[in-house]
Amino acid sequence: MIPSRNTLAHASAALDLILPFVEPADGVLSRYFRANPELGGQDRAFIAESTFGVLRRKRLLEALAAHPTGRNLLLSYLVRIVGLSIRQLSPLLLPGEADWLGEIKARALNSFPLAVQLDLPDWLFERLQAQMSEADLIALGRALQLAAPLDLRVNTLRATREEVVAKLGAEKINALPTPYSPIGVRLDTKPALNKNKLFVSGKIEVQDEGSQLIGYLLAPTRHDTVVDFCAGAGGKTLMLGALMHSQGRLYAFDVSEKRLTQLKPRLKRSGLSNIHPYVIQHENDTKVKRLSGKIDRVLVDAPCSGLGTLRRNPDLKWRQSPESITELTAKQRAILAAAARLVKPGGRLVYATCSLLHEENEDIVQDFLAQHADFFVLDASEILSRHQIPLGTGAYFKLNTTEHHTDGFFAAVLQRR
Numbered sequence: 001m002i003p004s005r006n007t008l009a010h011a012s013a014a015l016d017l018i019l020p021f022v023e024p025a026d027g028v029l030s031r032y033f034r035a036n037p038e039l040g041g042q043d044r045a046f047i048a049e050s051t052f053g054v055l056r057r058k059r060l061l062e063a064l065a066a067h068p069t070g071r072n073l074l075l076s077y078l079v080r081i082v083g084l085s086i087r088q089l090s091p092l093l094l095p096g097e098a099d100w101l102g103e104i105k106a107r108a109l110n111s112f113p114l115a116v117q118l119d120l121p122d123w124l125f126e127r128l129q130a131q132m133s134e135a136d137l138i139a140l141g142r143a144l145q146l147a148a149p150l151d152l153r154v155n156t157l158r159a160t161r162e163e164v165v166a167k168l169g170a171e172k173i174n175a176l177p178t179p180y181s182p183i184g185v186r187l188d189t190k191p192a193l194n195k196n197k198l199f200v201s202g203k204i205e206v207q208d209e210g211s212q213l214i215g216y217l218l219a220p221t222r223h224d225t226v227v228d229f230c231a232g233a234g235g236k237t238l239m240l241g242a243l244m245h246s247q248g249r250l251y252a253f254d255v256s257e258k259r260l261t262q263l264k265p266r267l268k269r270s271g272l273s274n275i276h277p278y279v280i281q282h283e284n285d286t287k288v289k290r291l292s293g294k295i296d297r298v299l300v301d302a303p304c305s306g307l308g309t310l311r312r313n314p315d316l317k318w319r320q321s322p323e324s325i326t327e328l329t330a331k332q333r334a335i336l337a338a339a340a341r342l343v344k345p346g347g348r349l350v351y352a353t354c355s356l357l358h359e360e361n362e363d364i365v366q367d368f369l370a371q372h373a374d375f376f377v378l379d380a381s382e383i384l385s386r387h388q389i390p391l392g393t394g395a396y397f398k399l400n401t402t403e404h405h406t407d408g409f410f411a412a413v414l415q416r417r
Contacts, residue, residue: 002084003046005092008074010039011047015054015070018315025055025315041192049147050074050082055314056145057081059119063112064104076104114138119145123322124307131358136402140356143401148311151178151406152185152193152204153212156242157271159203161185167198180389180404181212202269207235208309210399210406211354214301215239216387217380217397217413218350222247224296229253229339231277234263236301241272252277253288283338295342297350302332304353304360308408311401325359332364340372343416349375352397352411361410362396368414378413 003011014032018025029051033044054061054077062068065076075093078084079101086093086101093101109117114134115125118141128137152175154161161177164185168175173191178184186209193199193206214236220226222245228237231252241250254260257279267275278287305320305328306313336351343349351368353360369375380397384390393399397411 001042001046002088003043003050003092007039007043007046008071008092010036010043011050012069012071012074014047015051015074018051018055019070021315021319024313024319025052026313050077052147052314053077053081055318056147056311057119058314058318059116059121060109060112063116064107066100075101079105118142119317121317124317124320127357127359131356139402140400144310144314146311148208148407149405150187150190151207151209151212152187153181153207153239154183154185155203155205155238155270156183157246158201159198164198164204171196178209178212180391180406181209181216182387182389184209184212200269202271205235205238205266205270207239208312208407210308210404210409211235212239213384213389213391213397213399214299214350214352214409214411215243216389217352217383217411218297218299218348219383219387220244220248220250220297224248225251225294226297227251227253227291227295227299227339227342229283229298229300229335229342230302231263232256232259232301234260234266234275234277236299237263237275238266238270238272240299241270241275244274246272246274248274250275251291253280253285255280255282283335288338288342292341293344295344295347297348298339298342300336300339300349300351302335302351302353302360302364304328304332304355305357306354307356308354308399308401308410312407325357329359329364332360333367336364336368337371340368340375340414340416345416347416348378349414349416350411351414352409354407354409356400356408361398361412365396365412365414374417375414376417378415380411380413383413 018028054073061073061076065072086098115122154164161183165175174188175185178186198204220240220243231237231254237252252275260277260279263277280287305325306316340349377395379395381392399406399409401408
């Protein structure tokens with residue numbers, strides 16, 4: 001789509017609001033759309049796709065553009081990444097813009113350092129470089145430059161995957177079963193679903209396929225007492241409730257009342273009656289301590305850098321830092337230790353992140369095991385194979401965008417002796 005002059009101006013303005021990275025980009029964009037209700041569906045789609053496209057390629061575009069304002073980055077993106085010609089854009093250009101856009105179009109990308117080509121900040125590039133080969137790092141960087149597909153989870157209390165795929169197909173929405181999750185559906189477009197009958201009736205939820213697989217690692221039964229320790233807005237909580245057939249008891253803990261409030265309408269749509277949300281003040285809240293040694297299954301979907309989700313949240317590359325990683329790892333250790341106290345003998349604890357960094361993943365688990373001899377690691381691949389999920393990721397559950405076409409995920413399945 002070649003934007004109108006007005007749409008281009010709106011996209012540039014939205015980018016200027018996002019680029020200080022004071023707040024998450026999706027929140028800034030939502031607020032911008034609310035403040036400009038006159039924008040039509042096509043305009044909003046262009047603004048959203050182009051602003052996030054710029055954020056994915058921001059480092060390269062800044063190296064190309066002499067003055068990296070929102071407008072200059074956007075024009076550079078349209079010419080260099082999208083492939084629009086300067087002639088196509090000429091009715092929208094100001095005097096002098098065609099000249100420097102011509103220079104940008106002619107610039108050889110291999111003249112830039114690899115971190116710039118892959119659109120990664122130096123600190124993140126160096127940490128990933130220490131974890132993997134250069135070929136794997138290049139493949140990962142390229143994969144993270146692309147937009148993610150839209151994955152849905154079927155609420156098995158209300159529908160089957162076959163039914164959902166058929167109904168979406170009848171609406172001319174191309175939907176395919178996800179290759180790993182037995183209850184996942186992948187769309188190659190991003191239709192508005194909030195008024196779709198399948199969504200309104202609670203038959204589907206938006207959830208990345210990798211996130212769905214975490215539920216199968218916890219594998220709660222209908223007789224269990226379960227805690228989702230960092231429930232947030234409840235995406236994984238709802239899946240766990242469905243796996244339990246709305247039986248047993250499932251506590252959804254979070255320190256944010258705002259996030260748990262977002263769970264309420266989703267819970268109502270889902271038809272689940274076994275979920276009990278509670279706001280806690282911290283990981284050692286009295287609500288937590290009362291359940292010590294009584295829980296069959298505990299999920300710690302730990303607060304993390306989110307660097308495995310850069311296709312969806314590219315601003316995280318620029319909002320995270322080495323200092324924020326240090327703060328997060330301290331929090332992760334404290335939360336995992338507190339959650340472990342809930343697990344009864346023979347019970348299961350799953351520690352999960354959507355991070356790519358060993359510091360937030362393997363290192364946290366190894367430190368925990370060194371201090372908790374009463375826990376040991378279960379093989380994640382073996383657990384998934386019992387659910388007919390063909391993923392041989394090894395003892396630890398590890399997904400990456402290059403190989404699995406999901407967000408990046410890590411999980412360790414721990415059992416108390």
